[in-house]
Amino acid sequence: MLLIYDLMKIVVKIRKITLFILTFVFFIASSFFIHWLEPEVFENPFIGFWYVMTTVTTTGYGDFVPETTLGRIFGLFLYFFGIGLIAIVIGKVVEGFGMYRKLKEEGKLRYKGSGHYVIIGWSSKAQHAMNEILEIDEQGSIVVIDTLPKAPYEHEKLFYINGDATDTHTLERANILDASAVLIFARDNEIDPVSADGKALIIVSTIEGYAVEMERDIYTIVEIIKEKHIPNFKHANVDEFVIADEALSDLMAKAAVHKGSGKLVMKLLGRKNGVDLWKIKKRDAWETYNDAFEALKKVGANLISDRNDFNLFSKLDDSIPDDAELFIICNKETYKKVKQR
Template structure:
């Protein structure tokens, strides 16, 4: 008993590659030796391999079995050694899957994909952002960076990287260089807006140094701090406190306007805001406006230029970023035609 206990402990401590090599060697050797010992029963190498596999995996169909003394003696050896070895291998495989899942949930695995969106800083705003992304583009992969013990959002398209986003290694682990965009939320655990925006600036500086071409959207608490971000190439700023305050004022002055903003900002039921590509046949904004109107969509802006009604006769360029208001079905039809 002590020998088998010692042997089991030794086998468990072996590396996975050594165990796999030992298993394949045992299976191949056993298949070959049974053909030699008992050729009348095991007429081919495949017949022998079939018996060995059903034996070591304890399936035991009984459709073929050794009948000679030599064959049965070797079968007893295979029962003791082979079944134990296969059991250890199966256990190792199961453990490796469990370890992989734990490492993924704990944010210890590097993300290798591309075209993903990196979200830095977990909060309720980050949760809403992820839900909106998944609802808008259900194929889009998302990588969250934070210092939580486990992944805060479990989804097949959402990945987690644990670490300080101001550190280059952590951003590299999220494969920032291959990402399509990065969305940075302010740290809600810091009470002082000055310190919060200071941390944001540090992270943004690291992001732009690693991937200067990436599209970055950054949340800032104090509008006066934007001038401190001028030396970094941030694409868009979100002033969350100012936006909420102004929306509240607009809603108080014009009853119901907040519902319009909410609907346009979230791809829920009804008409929403979508970006569409320009078409070759559109020479002016008027061409695009009239065609889209016939298709059930309203053209409202080219990028941040919302005065389309005063630009109808101006030239529309191929790289224009056109935004329309329509429902999801109309948007899908427009995409197919573009």
């Protein structure tokens, strides 16, 4: 009994992978050994394996029982040592799951998916953007990069990376090269626009440098505090800017002059009214913008622009470029119909 106790102390200290291999070898060897001891009862090693596993898991069906004294002594050894061994293995497995959960929560794991959205800098705006993205893209997933000690938000589609976004190793862990887009947010209640926009510039410059080094394109969207700082980003290759202060001021000004326009814009930006802004590609049957306009109108969608060109109604007879990026307004069901056409 003391020998079994000493063996258990040694087993507990063994590395997981080594323990799993030794456990597998022990069970297989025990299956052949009991078959060798009592070939009349355990006619083949598989029956021996059945007996070993029902013994060490305390199932004990009793359909196969050793008849000799030596066989029963080995059965006792399996009962004491085998049950202890399987308990340790199960404990190691549970410990492994707990460690994985802990490492994931602390942002220390690597993200291996693709087509995801990377959010750098957690804030209330970032959380709202995440919810909007997941509402629009039902198959999407979010990777958040920040320096918080734990994941800032619990969601089945959120993966947290703890690290410095200006470190390429952190970007690699977020698999940023395979991301659909990267969104860089300023902190909540940021009072120093120079510091906030300067930090965003350093981050986006790091991303751009990494993209050039790897010969890949990374779509970046940056929130900046002051519009006058945009020229400082000219070498950073930012795809889109969202201006925090000026956007709100412009919206309020337009609402004051053109009453009701603020509500219209807010409804378009939100998803509560069921209508949203969607991007589609040109169809082969659409030669001109008018062709696209009429075809979309029949299914309940409104064509509003080609990229940032809103003057389509003045050139409906113009040909649509092959690389056009058309934007429409409609609900999700209509958008799905348009995509299937």
